[in-house]
Amino acid sequence: MSFINYASREINCKIVYYGPGLCGKTTNLQYVYQKTAPEAKGKMISLATETERTLFFDFLPLALGEVRGFKTRFHLYTVPGQVFYDASRKLILKGVDGVVFVADSQEERMDANMESLENLRLNLQEQGYDLDKLPYVVQYNKRDLPNIVSLEELRRELNPTGVPEFEACATTGEGVFETLKAVAKLILMDLKKGK
Amino acid sequence: MANPQMVMFEEEFSQINVVIERLLREANAKVIFLVDKNGQLISGVGETEKFDTTSLASLTAGNIAATGGLAKLIGEKEFSILFHEGEKDNLHISIVGGRVILVVLFDSRSSLGLVRLRVKKASEELSAIFERLLHKAEEKEKSGGGDFPFAEITDDDIDNLFN
Numbered sequence: 001m002s003f004i005n006y007a008s009r010e011i012n013c014k015i016v017y018y019g020p021g022l023c024g025k026t027t028n029l030q031y032v033y034q035k036t037a038p039e040a041k042g043k044m045i046s047l048a049t050e051t052e053r054t055l056f057f058d059f060l061p062l063a064l065g066e067v068r069g070f071k072t073r074f075h076l077y078t079v080p081g082q083v084f085y086d087a088s089r090k091l092i093l094k095g096v097d098g099v100v101f102v103a104d105s106q107e108e109r110m111d112a113n114m115e116s117l118e119n120l121r122l123n124l125q126e127q128g129y130d131l132d133k134l135p136y137v138v139q140y141n142k143r144d145l146p147n148i149v150s151l152e153e154l155r156r157e158l159n160p161t162g163v164p165e166f167e168a169c170a171t172t173g174e175g176v177f178e179t180l181k182a183v184a185k186l187i188l189m190d191l192k193k194g195k
Numbered sequence: 196m197a198n199p200q201m202v203m204f205e206e207e208f209s210q211i212n213v214v215i216e217r218l219l220r221e222a223n224a225k226v227i228f229l230v231d232k233n234g235q236l237i238s239g240v241g242e243t244e245k246f247d248t249t250s251l252a253s254l255t256a257g258n259i260a261a262t263g264g265l266a267k268l269i270g271e272k273e274f275s276i277l278f279h280e281g282e283k284d285n286l287h288i289s290i291v292g293g294r295v296i297l298v299v300l301f302d303s304r305s306s307l308g309l310v311r312l313r314v315k316k317a318s319e320e321l322s323a324i325f326e327r328l329l330h331k332a333e334e335k336e337k338s339g340g341g342d343f344p345f346a347e348i349t350d351d352d353i354d355n356l357f358n
Contacts, residue, residue: 001201001233002201003201003202003203003231003233003235003237004201004202004203005202005203005208005237006202006203006204006205006208007203007204007205007207007208007209008203008208011345012235014233014234014235042247042249042250043247043249043250045250045253045254047257056257056261057257059234059250059253059254061249061250061253064356064357065355065356067345067348067352067353067356068345068347068348068352070345072356075234075235075249075253087264088261088264090264091257091260091261091263091264092257092260094232094233094260095231095232095233095234177357181357184353184356184357185350185353188345188348188353189348189353191345191348192345192346192347192348
């Protein structure tokens with residue numbers, strides 16, 4: 001849930017990047033971190049293993065500027081993608097305002113994508129959320145690799161409801177900000193409706 | 196939705212700050228933070244400028260969430276107090292009113308016993324304030340929330356954020 005502070009005139013929202021292991025969630029955040037002006041970002045925190053696999057979460061606070069006199073901050077989180085970290089993933093979804101599902105476009109990862117998406121839906125349900133009602137976008141990552149699945153198939157399997165979707169290559173940054181912007185916009189529009 | 200919207204108003208904000216500033220003095224603490232369970236910093240007093248408060252808030256909430264998960268696994272509702280002891284500085288973390296996290300950072304000028312004692316008293320006061328806040332927010336929402344800042348937000352406003 002977003003946190004609106006009338007005293008300090010701030011509004012804070014939480015965005016969670018979800019997806020199978022090694023799909024590029026942390027890379028998305030790293031790119032955003034690299035390309036954001038120092039005054040607009042806080043420290044990026046990665047709770048990772050020695051081999052740089054996310055263990056608990058990555059966290060990146062962004063202060064984007066003011067909307068109607070309110071400072072708007074987005075807190076970006078990633079979940080650990082590996083299947084056996086499910087308990088941690090559930091915790092990170094608490095209080096989420098918007099979700100980015102990062103899919104790995106490689107053929108051999110399609111099963112992992114579908115499993116992770118199903119897991120997202122279930123874990124949200126456990127917290128009392130419905131993915132179809134949350135601000136939600138899909139990113140098809142790793143479009144630069146040779147053995148990728150066609151956009152049509154990705155769409156059919158991973159985005160049947162037709163939410164905003166983006167092709168990306170997180171290592172070069174292609175599509176990264178477009179994805180973030182889209183989910184932020186959906187969140188703010190949701191706030192506008194006053195839930 | 197899982198939780199009602201967290202909202203903070205001027206009146207309660209200053210009441211909260213009075214309580215935690217008093218706690219800071221009475222417990223001889225260095226810094227005190229209040230953090231929402233979702234990781235949003237609500238307020239902080241003391242030597243806050245020496246710390247990365249946003250990261251502290253996020254990690255504290257992660258910590259509480261993880262220990263809460265552990266608690267459930269062994270059949271407990273939650274662990275309402277956590278204590279981290281360092282060489283110089285210590286952290287006393289407790290849950291207030293089931294929803295907010297109170298973080299007290301202290302060194303050898305204070306003691307765990309003193310902090311626990313003072314936190315207990317302050318927690319009751321904070322609990323009452325947050326209870327009122329919740330009611331107030333609910334009432335405002337029922338009445339249409341008239342002064343909601345984002346009611347008139349436009350596409351352009353949002354686009355400008357990213358330029």
